[in-house]
Amino acid sequence: MSNVFSDLDPAIRAIFADERQPHGAIAPPIATSSTFAFATHADLAARYRGETSAPIYSRTENPTVRLLEEKLALLEGGEDAIALGSGMAAITSAVLALVRSGDRIVAIRNSYSDAHRFFDLMLPRLGVQTSYVDANDPLALQAAIRGARLFYFESPSSYVFDCVDIEYLARIARIAGAITLFDNSFASPMRQNPLLHGIDLVVHSMSKYLSGHSDVVAGCVVGSHALIGAIRTGVSPFLGSKLSAFEAWLVLRGLRTLPIRIEAHERSAAVVAAALAELPQVTRVLRPGVSAPLPHTLRGAGGLMTVEFDETVDIPTFCDALQVFRLAVSWGGFESLALPADIVVRPPEPYSRHQPQGITKRMVRLFIGLEGAEVLRADLLNAITTATKDG
Numbered sequence: 001m002s003n004v005f006s007d008l009d010p011a012i013r014a015i016f017a018d019e020r021q022p023h024g025a026i027a028p029p030i031a032t033s034s035t036f037a038f039a040t041h042a043d044l045a046a047r048y049r050g051e052t053s054a055p056i057y058s059r060t061e062n063p064t065v066r067l068l069e070e071k072l073a074l075l076e077g078g079e080d081a082i083a084l085g086s087g088m089a090a091i092t093s094a095v096l097a098l099v100r101s102g103d104r105i106v107a108i109r110n111s112y113s114d115a116h117r118f119f120d121l122m123l124p125r126l127g128v129q130t131s132y133v134d135a136n137d138p139l140a141l142q143a144a145i146r147g148a149r150l151f152y153f154e155s156p157s158s159y160v161f162d163c164v165d166i167e168y169l170a171r172i173a174r175i176a177g178a179i180t181l182f183d184n185s186f187a188s189p190m191r192q193n194p195l196l197h198g199i200d201l202v203v204h205s206m207s208k209y210l211s212g213h214s215d216v217v218a219g220c221v222v223g224s225h226a227l228i229g230a231i232r233t234g235v236s237p238f239l240g241s242k243l244s245a246f247e248a249w250l251v252l253r254g255l256r257t258l259p260i261r262i263e264a265h266e267r268s269a270a271v272v273a274a275a276l277a278e279l280p281q282v283t284r285v286l287r288p289g290v291s292a293p294l295p296h297t298l299r300g301a302g303g304l305m306t307v308e309f310d311e312t313v314d315i316p317t318f319c320d321a322l323q324v325f326r327l328a329v330s331w332g333g334f335e336s337l338a339l340p341a342d343i344v345v346r347p348p349e350p351y352s353r354h355q356p357q358g359i360t361k362r363m364v365r366l367f368i369g370l371e372g373a374e375v376l377r378a379d380l381l382n383a384i385t386t387a388t389k390d391g
């Protein structure tokens with residue numbers, strides 16, 4: 001008899017992995033216990049000596065969280081993964097595990113806003129400085145990376161969805177001896193697997209596609225045993241930024257539909273993007289694959305886009321006329337969401353050099369949910385018509 005599992009898509013294989021539960025249960029149990037008992041003194045002593053791996057206390061390990069971590073490692077092609085209480089906990093834990101006072105890190109200018117604020121606001125207190133580069137300027141990276149400990153980047157990038165050749169940038173960092181930390185939230189493991197292209201550590205905000213229902217805030221880091229071990233033993237027990245068993249279970253549930261959700265978001269997004277591009281009021285639609293072909297590491301454009309309107313469209317009126325799209329930050333769930341950039345583009349913050357790049361007040365970011373392309377297109381066209389000033 002041949003093993004049909006070996007022919008499955010890697011993502012589906014990860015979803016099936018370790019799903020044999022007691023009593024033949026189809027859904028994994030939620031281990032809500034804070035602490036875990038040992039049968040004998042000898043068992044407890046062996047665990048403390050590190051000779052066994054049974055869970056001790058849920059701040060550092062929990063069976064439901066561990067099941068999720070094993071699947072995340074498989075999904076990204078990593079040796080190990082750690083799941084944490086938010087995407088920001090994943091980013092800060094990974095950085096703090098790697099840097100020492102006196103180190104310098106390099107980050108792309110268009111990084112996720114709170115990661116940028118962490119680099120500017122908190123790292124200098126620990127004696128760690130950050131240099132910023134444009135992701136599509138490899139020469140600037142080559143100059144800045146010399147002597148740096150870490151290179152942090154993302155692609156597609158926040159808001160404008162610029163894409164870079166991550167394999168090329170990973171090679172530049174590797175030659176300089178810097179560790180690469182890559183935020184893969186926008187592509188999801190279904191569309192990009194950076195560890196297979198030379199990246200050392202991948203982070204995800206699992207609040208987005210991985211959980212997929214706008215009901216979880218969670219994050220993870222995936223990479224080698226050594227690097228994940230450094231986070232697991234050197235940082236996360238002390239920061240205490242653990243993921244709850246229930247939220248881990250919600251992400252496990254979300255993963256089961258991840259492949260078909262991504263396909264559906266992408267299919268509807270293509271229809272909506274094409275409809276918007278035809279309108280006279282629309283000056284640009286920013287989406288991976290529009291201004292340049294998708295890089296060879298990225299297998300799809302996802303469900304996000306940013307639309308730029310000309311001066312005839314009143315943006316607050318457009319936002320208020322939407323009936324299906326909701327006005328909200330975040331993305332990756334069932335619901336279509338709109339986020340106007342005039343809210344995001346602000347005067348420089350006193351405590352951070354963060355300034356969104358390439359974003360104008362005429363832009364609105366759209367997340368295309370699962371309501372179906374036709375109703376979403378109708379909602380947008382109706383709101384644009386309502387918001388367009390005559391003449």
Ligand SMILES: *Cc1c(COP(=O)(O)O)cnc(C)c1O
Nearest residue numbers: 086087088112183185205207218
């Ligand atoms: C949302 C997001 C984060 C932060 O994740 P949280 O789960 O909200 O802490 C980091 N990176 C990207 C690209 C995101 O979209």
